[in-house]
Amino acid sequence: MSAFLEVRDLTVTFRVGSALKARLRGEPPPDLTAVDGISFTAERGESIGIVGESGCGKSTLAKAITGLVPVASGSLHLDGNPLTARRDPATMRRIQMVFQDPSSSLNPSLTIERMLSELLNVHRIVPRDAIADRCGELMELVELPRSLLKSRPGRLSGGQRQRVGIARALALEPEVLIADEAVAALDVSVQAPVLNLLNSLREDLGLTLMFISHDLAVVRYVSDRVIVMYLGRAVEDRSTAELFDDPRHPYTRALMAAAPKFGVKKAPGESALKGEPPSALKLPSGCRFRPRCPIAEEICEQTEPDLAGPSPIQRAACHFAWDGHEVRS
Amino acid sequence: MTKRLLEVEDLRITLQAGSGTITPVDGVNLALGRGEALGIAGESGSGKSLTLKSIIGLLPQGAQVEGNLRFALGDESPIPYTSTDVHGRGISIIFQEPMTALNPTMRVGDLIAEGPRIHEGLSKTAARERAVELMRQVGIPAPERRAKMWPHQLSGGLRQRVMIATALSTRPKLLLCDEPTTALDVSIQDQILGLLQEIRINLGMSIIFVSHDLAVLGELCDRLAIMYAGQIVETGPTDDVFTKPNHPYTEALMTSVPSFDATSVKLAGIEGHPPDPRSFPPGCRFSPRCRYAREDCTEADFELVATDADRSSACIHTEVFAEGGR
Numbered sequence: 001m002s003a004f005l006e007v008r009d010l011t012v013t014f015r016v017g018s019a020l021k022a023r024l025r026g027e028p029p030p031d032l033t034a035v036d037g038i039s040f041t042a043e044r045g046e047s048i049g050i051v052g053e054s055g056c057g058k059s060t061l062a063k064a065i066t067g068l069v070p071v072a073s074g075s076l077h078l079d080g081n082p083l084t085a086r087r088d089p090a091t092m093r094r095i096q097m098v099f100q101d102p103s104s105s106l107n108p109s110l111t112i113e114r115m116l117s118e119l120l121n122v123h124r125i126v127p128r129d130a131i132a133d134r135c136g137e138l139m140e141l142v143e144l145p146r147s148l149l150k151s152r153p154g155r156l157s158g159g160q161r162q163r164v165g166i167a168r169a170l171a172l173e174p175e176v177l178i179a180d181e182a183v184a185a186l187d188v189s190v191q192a193p194v195l196n197l198l199n200s201l202r203e204d205l206g207l208t209l210m211f212i213s214h215d216l217a218v219v220r221y222v223s224d225r226v227i228v229m230y231l232g233r234a235v236e237d238r239s240t241a242e243l244f245d246d247p248r249h250p251y252t253r254a255l256m257a258a259a260p261k262f263g264v265k266k267a268p269g270e271s272a273l274k275g276e277p278p279s280a281l282k283l284p285s286g287c288r289f290r291p292r293c294p295i296a297e298e299i300c301e302q303t304e305p306d307l308a309g310p311s312p313i314q315r316a317a318c319h320f321a322w323d324g325h326e327v328r329s
Numbered sequence: 330m331t332k333r334l335l336e337v338e339d340l341r342i343t344l345q346a347g348s349g350t351i352t353p354v355d356g357v358n359l360a361l362g363r364g365e366a367l368g369i370a371g372e373s374g375s376g377k378s379l380t381l382k383s384i385i386g387l388l389p390q391g392a393q394v395e396g397n398l399r400f401a402l403g404d405e406s407p408i409p410y411t412s413t414d415v416h417g418r419g420i421s422i423i424f425q426e427p428m429t430a431l432n433p434t435m436r437v438g439d440l441i442a443e444g445p446r447i448h449e450g451l452s453k454t455a456a457r458e459r460a461v462e463l464m465r466q467v468g469i470p471a472p473e474r475r476a477k478m479w480p481h482q483l484s485g486g487l488r489q490r491v492m493i494a495t496a497l498s499t500r501p502k503l504l505l506c507d508e509p510t511t512a513l514d515v516s517i518q519d520q521i522l523g524l525l526q527e528i529r530i531n532l533g534m535s536i537i538f539v540s541h542d543l544a545v546l547g548e549l550c551d552r553l554a555i556m557y558a559g560q561i562v563e564t565g566p567t568d569d570v571f572t573k574p575n576h577p578y579t580e581a582l583m584t585s586v587p588s589f590d591a592t593s594v595k596l597a598g599i600e601g602h603p604p605d606p607r608s609f610p611p612g613c614r615f616s617p618r619c620r621y622a623r624e625d626c627t628e629a630d631f632e633l634v635a636t637d638a639d640r641s642s643a644c645i646h647t648e649v650f651a652e653g654g655r
C-alpha cells in the first residue's frame with residue numbers, strides 16, 4: 001500500500017539574479033535550488049518535525065507541498081493521488097498551512113466571524129445556515145471564547161491571533177496541517193498552550209502534522225519523527241526518540257550541541273558549529289556539509305552521500321553515519 | 330559581590346501613550362559588580378529594553394525618568410552620571426536587530442572606526458586599522474575585505490558581530506545586550522554567546538544580557554533578575570534560581586518551554602497573557618495568572634524582599650509556593 005503523503009525527489013528552484021546578464025555571458029540563467037531532491041513519506045496522523053538553520057529550505061518545502069510554490073521536478077502524492085501544480089480547490093483544501101506571523105496573515109479589517117464565514121461559504125464546507133454554528137465550533141476547537149468572533153485581529157493577543165490562524169486552517173477540514181514556525185513569534189508563556197493545542201488537534205482530528213521550527217526542543221515536544229535539513233537536502237530522518245538519543249549525522253549532533261541548555265555555562269570562544277552555511281548558489285563539491293564538518297575525510301570531497309540507512313525512518317546522509325553501529329530495531 | 334560598577338535605584342520610566350501616560354518600568358533596582366554578567370529575563374513588553382536604554386541614556390524623547398543611576402567611570406565607587414559621561418566611554422549597547430541599529434549608508438569598517446575617531450581622536454588610518462583588528466577579534470573572516478562592505482551585504486550573524494565590534498571599539502566597561510541572539514539561528518546564537526563569554530573574560534567586562542530565554546541567560550550569566558510588568562520580581566545566582574525558583578512567575582517561565590534534554594512531560598504554560606502597561610493589575614501584577622494566588626495578593630504593595638543572603642523575591646506568599654502550593 002502506498003503511504004498517505006509521499007514526497008519523491010522533490011526539487012524547487014528559484015530564478016535569482018539577471019537572466020539577461022547570464023545570457024549575454026553565454027551561461028545558463030542562475031537558479032537557486034532551495035529544495036534539492038527530498039524524499040520522504042508520512043502516514044495518516046503522523047507528526048513530522050522539520051528542523052534546520054535559516055535558509056535551508058524548510059518553508060519552501062512546506063509551500064511546495066501546500067501548492068504555494070511550483071515544483072521544478074519530483075512528485076507529490078496524497079492518498080495515492082498525484083498533487084499537481086494546478087490543484088482544484090477540493091485538493092487545495094486537504095493541505096493547509098499555519099504561518100509564523102499571525103498578524104500579517106490575517107486581514108485586519110475583518111472580524112474573525114466574517115473571515116471564517118467567508119472561507120466556509122466560498123469553499124462550501126457547510127450549508128449556509130450552519131455557518132454561524134461552525135464558526136462557534138471552530139473557536140471551541142482552538143480553545144477561544146466564542147465572544148471573540150466579533151473582534152478584529154488587532155484586538156487579540158499574539159497567542160489568540162495564532163489560534164485564529166489555526167482555526168482558519170482547520171475551517172477547510174484539512175488532512176495535513178503544516179505549521180511553519182507557528183510559535184516562534186509568541187511570548188514564551190503562551191507558546192506551550194499553542195503547542196498543546198496542536199498536539200491535541202492531531203489526536204482528536206487524526207491530522208497529519210508537519211511542524212517546522214529551528215528550535216529542536218520544540219520539535220521534540222510535538223513530533224514523532226524528525227527530518228533535519230541542510231542546504232535544501234534532508235540529511236537525517238529518524239524517529240524523534242532515536243534522533244535525540246543517538247544522532248547519526250554530524251550536522252544534527254552540532255545543532256544539538258549548539259542548543260542552549262539549562263545550567264550549562266558557555267566556554268569562552270567555544271561553539272558547536274563553525275561558520276555559516278554556504279550560499280546555495282555555490283555548493284561545495286561532494287558532501288555539502290563538508291566545509292563545516294569536524295570529521296570530514298577525503299571521500300567527502302568527491303562523493304555526495306545518499307540519505308540512506310537500515311530503514312526508511314533510519315536514514316542519514318553521511319558516509320560514516322552507520323559505521324560500526326548496530327541499529328536497534 | 331565584587332566591587333560595584335553600576336547601581337540602579339528605584340528606576341521609574343513614564344511615557345506618553347495616546348492621550349494618557351504609561352509607566353512600563355516601575356521601580357526597578359539592580360546592582361552589578363565589576364566583571365559580572367547579569368541576566369534580565371522577561372517576556373515582551375515587560376520593560377527590559379527601556380531599562381537598558383535608560384542606563385545608557387537612549388530613552389525615547391519625552392520619556393520621564395525617576396530614580397537614581399550610578400556608574401563607576403574610574404576605580405572609585407559608582408557615582409551619578411549623565412548619558413554623555415558614559416556614551417562611547419564606559420557603556421555600550423548591542424541590539425536584536427543589527428540591520429536597523431547599523432547605519433546602512435556607512436561601510437562596515439567606517440562604522441566600527443567612528444567611535445575611536447570621535448572619542449580617542451584617532452587618525453583615519455589608525456581608526457581603520459583598529460576597525461580591522463576589532464573585526465578579527467570578533468571572528469569576522471577576511472576582515473580587510475569585509476571592512477569595505479555595506480551592512481546589507483552581510484549575513485545576520487556577521488552583522489551581529491559587526492555590532493559587537495562597534496560596541497567594543499570604545500573599550501567599554503559595561504556591555505548592554507538587548508536580545509542580541511533572538512533573531513539568529515541556534516548555531517549562530519551559540520557562536521555569539523561563545524564570543525561574548527570570551528570578550529567578557531579576556532577584557533574583564535561586565536555584561537547585562539536581556540532575553541526571554543532563560544536557558545540562553547544561563548549560559549552566560551552569574552546572576553539573574555526576573556522581570557514582569559515593569560518590575561523585578563526575583564533575583565539570585567543563576568544556578569540557585571534554576572534549582573529552586575523563589576517566585577511563581579519564574580517557576581512558570583521555566584515550565585513553559587520544552588527543555589532540550591528532557592522528553593515531553595506536558596508543558597504547563599501560563600494562563601492569559603502578559604499585561605498591558607495601560608492596565609497593570611492591582612497588587613501583585615502576576616496575580617491574575619498565578620496558580621498560587623490568594624485573596625490578599627491583589628492588595629499587596631510591591632516590594633522585592635531578601636529571601637536568602639543573595640536572593641530576593643517580590644512574592645508575598647513564598648511560604649505557600651515553597652511548599653508547592655495549596
Ligand SMILES: Nc1ncnc2c1ncn2[C@@H]1O[C@H](COP(=O)(O)OP(=O)(O)OP(=O)(O)O)[C@@H](O)[C@H]1O
Nearest residue numbers: 014016032034053054055056057058059060061280
Ligand atoms: N521567492 C524566492 N525567490 C528566491 N529565493 C527564494 C525565495 N524563497 C526562498 N528563497 C531562497 O530559498 C532558500 C530556502 O528558503 P526558505 O525560506 O525555504 O528557508 P527556511 O528554511 O524556511 O528558512 P527560515 O528558517 O529563515 O524560515 C533560501 O536560500 C532563500 O533565500
Ligand SMILES: Nc1ncnc2c1ncn2[C@@H]1O[C@H](COP(=O)(O)OP(=O)(O)O)[C@@H](O)[C@H]1O
Nearest residue numbers: 344353372373374375376377378379380389606
Ligand atoms: N517609545 C515608546 N513609546 C510608548 N510606549 C513604549 C515606547 N517604548 C516602549 N514602550 C512600551 O513600554 C513597554 C515596555 O517596553 P520594552 O522595554 O520595549 O519591553 P521589552 O524590551 O521587555 O519587550 C511596552 O508596553 C512598550 O509598548
Ligand code: SF4
Nearest residue numbers: 287290293300318319
Ligand atoms: S559525509 Fe563527510 S563531510 Fe559529510 S557529514 Fe559525513 S563526514 Fe562530514
Ligand code: SF4
Nearest residue numbers: 613616619626644645
Ligand atoms: S504575591 Fe500572590 S499572586 Fe503574586 S506571585 Fe505571589 S502568590 Fe502569586
Ligand SMILES: [Mg+2]
Nearest residue numbers: 058059060180
Ligand atoms: Mg522559513
Ligand SMILES: [Mg+2]
Nearest residue numbers: 377378379507
Ligand atoms: Mg525589547
